[in-house]
Amino acid sequence: MYSQLLLPDLQILLQEDDADGLREFCEVFHPAATAEVLGSLSSAEVWRVLSHSPLPLQVEIFQFLELPLQVTLVEGVDRDRLTQLLEEMAPDDRVDLLERMDPELVERLLPLVAQAERSDIRRLLSFPEDSAGSIMTTEYASLPEDISVNEAIERLRQQAPDRETIYYVYVLDEERHLLGFVTLRELILARPDARLGDIMTRSVISVRVDDDQEVVANELARYDFIAIPVVDNQNRLVGIITHDDVLDVVQQEATEDAHRLGAVEPLEDSYLSTSLLTLTWKRGIWLVLLLGAALATASILRGFESTSQQFAWLILFLPLVLASGGNAGSQSATLVIRLLAVEQIDRSQNWEIISREFRLALLLGGGLAVLGFGSALLFEGVEPAAVVGVTVFLVVMLGTVTGAMLPLLFKSVGMDPALMSNPLIAAMVDVFGVVTYFSVALLMHFAFAG
Amino acid sequence: MYSQLLLPDLQILLQEDDADGLREFCEVFHPAATAEVLGSLSSAEVWRVLSHSPLPLQVEIFQFLELPLQVTLVEGVDRDRLTQLLEEMAPDDRVDLLERMDPELVERLLPLVAQAERSDIRRLLSFPEDSAGSIMTTEYASLPEDISVNEAIERLRQQAPDRETIYYVYVLDEERHLLGFVTLRELILARPDARLGDIMTRSVISVRVDDDQEVVANELARYDFIAIPVVDNQNRLVGIITHDDVLDVVQQEATEDAHRLGAVEPLEDSYLSTSLLTLTWKRGIWLVLLLGAALATASILRGFESTSQQFAWLILFLPLVLASGGNAGSQSATLVIRLLAVEQIDRSQNWEIISREFRLALLLGGGLAVLGFGSALLFEGVEPAAVVGVTVFLVVMLGTVTGAMLPLLFKSVGMDPALMSNPLIAAMVDVFGVVTYFSVALLMHFAFAG
Numbered sequence: 001m002y003s004q005l006l007l008p009d010l011q012i013l014l015q016e017d018d019a020d021g022l023r024e025f026c027e028v029f030h031p032a033a034t035a036e037v038l039g040s041l042s043s044a045e046v047w048r049v050l051s052h053s054p055l056p057l058q059v060e061i062f063q064f065l066e067l068p069l070q071v072t073l074v075e076g077v078d079r080d081r082l083t084q085l086l087e088e089m090a091p092d093d094r095v096d097l098l099e100r101m102d103p104e105l106v107e108r109l110l111p112l113v114a115q116a117e118r119s120d121i122r123r124l125l126s127f128p129e130d131s132a133g134s135i136m137t138t139e140y141a142s143l144p145e146d147i148s149v150n151e152a153i154e155r156l157r158q159q160a161p162d163r164e165t166i167y168y169v170y171v172l173d174e175e176r177h178l179l180g181f182v183t184l185r186e187l188i189l190a191r192p193d194a195r196l197g198d199i200m201t202r203s204v205i206s207v208r209v210d211d212d213q214e215v216v217a218n219e220l221a222r223y224d225f226i227a228i229p230v231v232d233n234q235n236r237l238v239g240i241i242t243h244d245d246v247l248d249v250v251q252q253e254a255t256e257d258a259h260r261l262g263a264v265e266p267l268e269d270s271y272l273s274t275s276l277l278t279l280t281w282k283r284g285i286w287l288v289l290l291l292g293a294a295l296a297t298a299s300i301l302r303g304f305e306s307t308s309q310q311f312a313w314l315i316l317f318l319p320l321v322l323a324s325g326g327n328a329g330s331q332s333a334t335l336v337i338r339l340l341a342v343e344q345i346d347r348s349q350n351w352e353i354i355s356r357e358f359r360l361a362l363l364l365g366g367g368l369a370v371l372g373f374g375s376a377l378l379f380e381g382v383e384p385a386a387v388v389g390v391t392v393f394l395v396v397m398l399g400t401v402t403g404a405m406l407p408l409l410f411k412s413v414g415m416d417p418a419l420m421s422n423p424l425i426a427a428m429v430d431v432f433g434v435v436t437y438f439s440v441a442l443l444m445h446f447a448f449a450g
Numbered sequence: 451m452y453s454q455l456l457l458p459d460l461q462i463l464l465q466e467d468d469a470d471g472l473r474e475f476c477e478v479f480h481p482a483a484t485a486e487v488l489g490s491l492s493s494a495e496v497w498r499v500l501s502h503s504p505l506p507l508q509v510e511i512f513q514f515l516e517l518p519l520q521v522t523l524v525e526g527v528d529r530d531r532l533t534q535l536l537e538e539m540a541p542d543d544r545v546d547l548l549e550r551m552d553p554e555l556v557e558r559l560l561p562l563v564a565q566a567e568r569s570d571i572r573r574l575l576s577f578p579e580d581s582a583g584s585i586m587t588t589e590y591a592s593l594p595e596d597i598s599v600n601e602a603i604e605r606l607r608q609q610a611p612d613r614e615t616i617y618y619v620y621v622l623d624e625e626r627h628l629l630g631f632v633t634l635r636e637l638i639l640a641r642p643d644a645r646l647g648d649i650m651t652r653s654v655i656s657v658r659v660d661d662d663q664e665v666v667a668n669e670l671a672r673y674d675f676i677a678i679p680v681v682d683n684q685n686r687l688v689g690i691i692t693h694d695d696v697l698d699v700v701q702q703e704a705t706e707d708a709h710r711l712g713a714v715e716p717l718e719d720s721y722l723s724t725s726l727l728t729l730t731w732k733r734g735i736w737l738v739l740l741l742g743a744a745l746a747t748a749s750i751l752r753g754f755e756s757t758s759q760q761f762a763w764l765i766l767f768l769p770l771v772l773a774s775g776g777n778a779g780s781q782s783a784t785l786v787i788r789l790l791a792v793e794q795i796d797r798s799q800n801w802e803i804i805s806r807e808f809r810l811a812l813l814l815g816g817g818l819a820v821l822g823f824g825s826a827l828l829f830e831g832v833e834p835a836a837v838v839g840v841t842v843f844l845v846v847m848l849g850t851v852t853g854a855m856l857p858l859l860f861k862s863v864g865m866d867p868a869l870m871s872n873p874l875i876a877a878m879v880d881v882f883g884v885v886t887y888f889s890v891a892l893l894m895h896f897a898f899a900g
């Protein structure tokens with residue numbers, strides 16, 4: 001919304017090459033708002049706008065730009081400027097950028113970056129994608145335990161300018177073991193001469209550096225924290241993850257899950273900044289896989305060719321019985337996958353879920369079977385209606401239980417439950433649904449004939 | 451995970467009726483962790499545990515309990531205790547609870563609540579569900595502009611105990627108009643004698659009290675704020691919404707969207723605390739609707755009965771052509787619905803999306819058509835293969851464009867884009883897919899015959 005309103009102004013400032021105007025533009029608006037407007041300019045123009053501001057503000061705005069744009073921008077800029085930029089960037093945002101850049105360029109750049117920043121970069125780059133380590137920042141506020149509240153506030157003043165947050169302060173011993181934490185609110189309220197070690201909270205909730213980012217998000221969401229500390233396997237503080245990064249993780253994971261459920265391989269960037277070719281690929285592989293499953297259904301149908309010629313009405317209700325199973329399966333898979341994404345489910349609850357789904361399947365399958373029977377009766381005779389009713393019941397049972405069990409199974413072997421997309425469930429139910437439909441038709445015919 | 455470890459300890463404390471032990475239990479752990487353990491106890495036991503702690507801690511723990519449990523708890527407790535609890539609760543959590551309680555009980559309770567709290571409750575209850583007003587809290591920190599930084603910190607100390615956050619402080623004039631804001635970090639870093647009005651940020655990003663909660667979430671996520679101010683139509687501050695509530699909103703909206711996409715009416719509570727009957731209803735209505743759509747397909751198939759008897763191979767590839775269109779449509783709908791959930795899309799971008807999807811449809815439809823042709827050729831002759839190829843191309847085009855356009859259309863008329871669930875898209879594509887398939891078969895037959 002901002003970009004719509006401000007873009008014309010910015011373009012005039014650029015045309016007139018108004019240095020003061022450009023600097024003011026960057027200073028007046030929130031960096032995120034400025035970044036949004038810059039998104040509509042060319043790389044050269046973005047650099048021209050930024051160049052009129054002091055470096056820290058440049059970097060703040062730069063960090064709010066979308067990643068693909070950041071990558072384009074750094075590719076066209078000279079080494080000195082890029083080195084400065086990297087040194088000034090927040091460690092977590094910097095690593096995100098470096099991970100997306102050409103690895104050769106990164107290797108040529110790193111020697112130019114100051115030593116301290118360089119080893120921080122190497123360490124953060126070494127963490128696996130989507131781990132706590134890969135999204136944490138190393139710019140946290142920390143203090144020793146045996147100082148007074150007054151001194152603590154004084155030291156925080158010095159740390160403040162380059163810390164991601166000073167609202168949560170971590171209390172460490174000399175080996176950086178996490179002893180406790182204290183909030184700035186508590187410091188402000190405490191007696192100035194109280195000892196930090198006496199007012200801090202000792203039972204600190206933390207995550208491990210190799211925890212998955214989804215665990216981090218769930219923990220932070222559960223406790224309503226502004227930041228959560230990240231420790232190594234000896235409980236030494238190695239970083240923190242702040243609420244805004246967790247919000248991004250939650251959005252990103254929800255989008256990934258939604259895409260998977262809809263049979264789209266997750267996109268790295270937003271839909272609008274993903275190329276048509278990438279989109280074709282990320283959708284195409286699933287469509288081809290699902291086409292393969294549909295061919296299996298076709299070959300089973302071929303095995304029943306004589307049956308389908310014998311009972312012409314079978315084709316009428318084929319889409320209906322297959323859709324009933326697929327839809328019930330999609331519902332179960334959706335519910336279970338979303339449940340696994342937002343809650344910690346332990347093994348004992350797996351059985352509770354399957355048992356609930358089984359009972360649901362009985363209710364839903366029973367209800368739909370009656371409706372299916374009734375509606376088929378309007379089209380054809382009692383025998384076809386009975387076949388449709390019984391088949392609908394069976395495929396709904398099958399779909400529901402499969403849809404619920406497969407994500408749980410995937411999770412228990414350490415795979416992403418959302419891999420079990422709705423169309424895949426539907427395709428699997430199709431294969432078995434066809435066999436069920438024709439078998440029921442044949443059996444019923446014998447029963448009615450007998 | 452906590453609940454597993456701590457529950458046995460707590461049960462022993464309850465058996466031994468150990469007052470000190472129970473108080474310590476509530477004090478030592480984070481209120482969210484304690485709440486998780488309490489989730490496994492009976493109502494009476496929960497109240498027994500809580501009764502040993504001071505009221506503010508009781509309320510903190512209570513607020514972390516899941517809403518259905520909160521409702522059960524308040525139904526079994528005496529009036530005095532309930533009134534105390536309500537007076538002490540955070541305004542936003544309190545309103546969430548009251549909205550879920552029996553309205554008659556609420557009307558009997560309200561006269562017992564202190565006047566100030568009561569009018570706050572009535573006002574918050576009046577905002578429509580899912581609006582900024584319904585999720586905001588009225589316990590924000592605010593200051594006038596013409597005081598010194600030193601005095602500001604002093605006054606914050608007094609406000610701190612009952613404010614949701616003191617890290618963002620809003621600067622108001624006498625009529626509560628929002629003039630600016632200042633962070634506690636800025637206050638700590640500023641010269642003690644600086645005037646608040648001189649150091650505050652004047653261009654404040656805020657939301658309107660009637661904005662949708664999704665707008666609130668997107669704004670807070672964009673700017674990485676800890677809290678966002680909520681103003682009325684005269685720019686007077688009426689509340690704030692904090693990062694943790696936004697995280698809940700984002701999770702909740704993502705779950706709702708996922709459920710809708712999977713053709714499940716969104717659940718109010720988590721899957722495991724929703725009754726089987728409610729689940730049956732929330733899934734059943736969609737299954738019945740989709741059954742209705744499948745009946746439309748059946749009746750169209752009936753119209754083509756002579757064609758399907760003429761070409762026996764048609765039934766083989768019916769699931770394949772219908773699934774291709776449905777799957778492509780699900781992909782498009784998923785991508786567009788998720789895009790609309792996380793980004794602000796303006797009208798000009800609608801055309802960009804549709805044009806992208808159209809080109810994608812050409813690529814995906816073309817590719818799948820070739821594969822469909824090739825595989826049908828392995829089963830049957832050239833004519834069936836050509837029919838399958840052409841139909842797959844057409845239904846993928848249809849599915850993709852429908853899947854992308856319907857959510858955009860829904861949004862533009864103010865409806866929830868996610869109402870256009872994947873199974874519904876698939877069902878709609880089925881109806882047209884059948885017509886296409888049989889028409890193509892008939893036309894091709896004339897072409898091949900001629």
